Amino acid sequence: MSNWIEVGTVQDIPKLGARVVQAPQGDIAIFRNAQDEIFALADKCPHKGGPLSQGLVHGKTVTCPMHNWKISMENGEAVAPDHGCSRVYAVKLDGEKIFLDLAK
Ligand code: FES
Numbered sequence: 001m002s003n004w005i006e007v008g009t010v011q012d013i014p015k016l017g018a019r020v021v022q023a024p025q026g027d028i029a030i031f032r033n034a035q036d037e038i039f040a041l042a043d044k045c046p047h048k049g050g051p052l053s054q055g056l057v058h059g060k061t062v063t064c065p066m067h068n069w070k071i072s073m074e075n076g077e078a079v080a081p082d083h084g085c086s087r088v089y090a091v092k093l094d095g096e097k098i099f100l101d102l103a104k
Pocket of ligand 1: 045046048069
């Protein structure tokens with residue numbers, strides 16, 4: 001079952017940046033790219049747990065600030081040659097409002 005919660009608006013998130021939402025599952029990074037697409041990942045790099053919310057957003061990936069792994073914001077997978085996966089959360093927009101699904 002879905003558990004959608006409202007987490008603010010697109011404008012609350014810096015372009016090419018992120019904002020952290022605290023959830024029972026742990027911190028979740030909500031990202032906004034240049035096209036104003038919104039993505040949500042656990043704020044924890046699959047490498048050594050670096051804060052992805054402080055990474056660099058480019059296209060549909062974010063580069064971890066710790067050791068520069070690139071993580072797909074679509075599926076949470078590290079881009080080859082690195083291996084690992086961060087948890088992805090579903091997001092949806094209703095106008096400018098962002099909703100995050102905490103169900104999984
Ligand atoms: S902790 Fe993210 S690249 Fe090492």
